[in-house]
Amino acid sequence: MRSKILLLFLCISTAAVGQIRYGSQGRTNPNKVNISYSNPQEFTIADIEVIGAEYLDKIALISISGLKVGDKIKVPGDGITSAIKKLWKQGLIGDIQIYASKVEGSDIYLTIELAERPRLSRFEFTGLTKSQESDIREKVNLIRGRVMTDAIRKNAELTIKKYFYEKGYLNTEVDIRYRTDSTIHNSVLLDVNIEKNRKVKIRDVNFVGNEHFTDSKLKSKMKNSGERARFKLISALLASSFDMFKPKEERFQFVDDSIKHNVSNTLLEVIHENVKLNVFKSSKFVKEKYEEDKAALISFYNSKGHRDAEIIEDTIVFADRKSVDINIKVSPGPRYFFRDINWVGNFIHDDRTLDQILGIEKGDIYNLELVDKKLNYNPSGPDISSLYMDNGYLFFSVTPVEVKIEGDSVDLEMRIYEGAQATIRKVFVTGNDRTNDHVIMRELRTLPGQKFSRAELIRTQRELSQLGYFDPEQVNPKPIPNPVNETVDIEWELVERPSDQIELSGGWGGTFGFVGTLGLTFNNFSLRNIPHFDKWRPLPVGDGQKLSLRLQANGKRYQSYSVSFSEPWLGGKKPHSFGVSFNYSIQRNIDYFTDKTTGSLQVFGTTVSLGRRVKWPDDYFTLSNSLSYLRYNLFNYGYSLGFSTGVANNFTFNTTLARNSIDNPMYPRSGSSISLSLALTPPWSLWNDTDYATAENSEKYRLVEYHKWMFDAKYYMQLAGDLVLEARAHMGFMGYYQKEVGVGPFERFQLGGDGLTGTNFLLGNDVIGLRGYDNNSITPYDPVTGITGGNIYNKFVMELRYPVSLNPSATIYLLAFSEAGNNWDGFENFNPNKLYKSSGFGVRIFMPAFGLLGIDWGYGFDTLPDQQSNSGGQIHFSIGQQLR
DSSP: OOHHHHHHHHHHTSSOOOOOOBOBTTBOOSSOOOOOTTSOEEEEEEEEEEESOSSSOHHHHHHHHTOOTTOEEEESSHHHHHHHHHHHHTSOEEEEEEEEEEEETTEEEEEEEEEEOOEEEEEEEESOOHHHHHHHHHHSOOOTTOBOOHHHHHHHHHHHHHHHHTTTOTTOEEEEEEEEOTTSTTEEEEEEEEEOOOOOEEEEEEEESOOSSOHHHHHHHOTTTSBOOTTHHHHHHHHHHHHTSOOHHHHTOOSOOSHHHHHHHHHHHHHHHHHHHHHTOBOBOOHHHHHHHHHHHHHHHHHTTOTTOEEEEEEEEEEETTEEEEEEEEEOOOOOEEEEEEEESOOSSOHHHHHHHHOOOTTOBOOHHHHHHHHTOOTTSOOHHHHHHTTTOTTOEEEEEEEEEETTEEEEEEEEEOOOOOEEEEEEEEOOSSSOHHHHHTTOSOOTTSBOOHHHHHHHHHHHHHTSSBOGGGOEEEEEEETTTTEEEEEEEOOBOOOOEEEEEEEEOGGGOEEEEEEEEEEEEOSTTTTOGGGBSSSBBOSOEEEEEEEEEOSSSEEEEEEEEEESSTTTTSOEEEEEEEEEEEEEEEOTTTOOEEEEEEEEEEEEEEEEEEOSSOTTEEEEEEEEEEEEEEESOOSSSSOSSEEEEEEEEEEEEEEEOOSOSSSOOSEEEEEEEEEEOOOHHHHSOOOTTTSOHHHHTSBOOOEEEEEEEEEEEEEETTEEEEEEEEEEEEEOSOTTTOSOSSSOEEEOBTSSOOSOSSSOOEEEOBTTSOTTOBOOEETTTTEEOBSEEEEEEEEEEEEEEEETTEEEEEEEEEEEEEEESSGGGOOTTOOEEEEEEEEEEEETTTEEEEEEEEEEOSOOTTOSSOOEEEEEEEESOOOO
């Protein structure tokens, strides 16, 4: 500060608490007035002048100082000192002095001369990403045009450090410097330089006072501050799977040196080198997560009966600049047990019923977390709230109160308020910008006039998630109760997500070579809005219908066209589904030298289906039936069909009974899906006089006949958090009506690889994946008939999944799997103990515009009949949701 300010501070800190002088910088007073500091004089303020104020209001400054014209002050005296303090306290002034510009008799003329603090013109960050800079700009209190003070600068520094501290950057350095802004008078620029440095890791967590549990047990409850928890289990599984493989120098050797295998080599090397290193990698220290872990630690103690447990002290000690040790001193307190539990206020249900649901006996370890679970929401079984709320008692509440603690025993009193049954008054939806209200309302199980039911609310939430039009994570039912009227309104908050998909891909189609695919699927189509162009967004949408168009081709040799349409609510009143589809495909045999067609296979097909929901055995079941016709026209076609020229006709009736209770179609956490289907053709051989023992194959297969049974089951179990186990079983069997006819060359099973269509696009075969083996490599061949494909198959899968992102615009999850399967031609060869096994890992990415995309690495442990060694490592790509 300048000498004037120093002089003022000296005056303030001594008995002479004001400074009166004549003149100022650049100004002199011609009159000489002698003032004795030992003999103060009293003056009357005749005038007050303010100079140096550019942006501040002069009248306001005089008012803040407390000095007024006409007041009497002593000079020297406290009045001047008080005025200086009041003005300085505002934080807007960088330099201030008050002096007498003139004295006439007992009148004194005062001048307040000041210099305003500079104002902030702009500020710039260095050392941040764009997202970090955006976050920090919202948090720091830096406003353009505001007067800059040391307090504002310091607060900005502390805010930035706190932001990074909470993210684990404990060594963040912030350097804020001023620069004069030459373009704006009395303004400054701030250069904010930030050095985040590396995140600080947790090296170890030490417990003091832990006498009841092992340290590793307590660390396991601190999911964010112990060993790296997020990918620990998956990483361990992947790492252990590597240990079962061959030695490293042999592990990644492939006979085929194509691009695909080169990619797999590189990918596997990277995983091999990094997965094991990350299994026990330390967690980053993040204060918010650390506080959550401390609360989880106390909750764990409470769940084991230590109701008085507390953390007495916790310290964070830097081991070095990159890591910290955490020391936690725990006081568990004594262990308590339940004694008497009494119910108060219950009239609808008696004590015995409530005791059975609560399931807590006298002498059980005291655990309020378990009590709360059994009272309010128990995902693994019944709870008291569901007992009432599923019967309309929305206003029900129950409060456990500790009424007596004696020694190590606790008596609880369950105070119940049952209230009246609530009737649903109104139901409305929000957030459905594309989907029409009636599509949503027809799925609701919570309708006006009905009694409220929490079970039906949860069921409706699941079914709205299944539609595929909304983000499943944001389907939110919002009850709005009105206890006075004993009613409730229900608002369904929805977030639309794109559901239409485009498929643009290419792949190797076995004998066909490269095959390109273009597909368009409109999952929320509206047939009735086609003539109403104002409702196109960009196509007519909103009625929940599905329209699919698909084209596959590799030029002249192969083309396939298909179109399908489905309506889930035929007539709009009941959930009776209707679907129709048409397809046409042709494959030509092309002479390499003349480019002429030497043979062909044409397939025309159409299917009409009807389905409905059924209420028995429960209302998760659906029953669907379809009729289809396929016409195969062969001309000089010699690919494993048993005949090369002729026409085959396939009339099929299919019935499918299915049950689906999964909670989320994109990333299921619970529930199951079971399907049993039967496809039947008419038993033509029993109705005509053809001698099938001597008939040519072209005559034998003119009317295709078989019966085909398919069973598929999936089960999902949430292990911990979002870590999910999926178990699957798939089985198929094709039978015949007469042995002389057999099952024919169509609709058989091909097993192995990624599950995408391989060598036979046209024959209606079921292509089942088995990762770790080549596409269609587990497919029997009959050298006598020349027919390829099995008629019995089994497949079993265990898959562990963990999500990286559940964002509706890009759902991503990792997986580790083990599976086994086989494919047989006839019961005489069937051996359920002979299965080809594989293990591996992969990733799935769902993007609304492209559907589900996946990549897997699988290791086949077994040797196929036509191979010299086991299958080894394979990379598999997948498109779309694989049924089997």
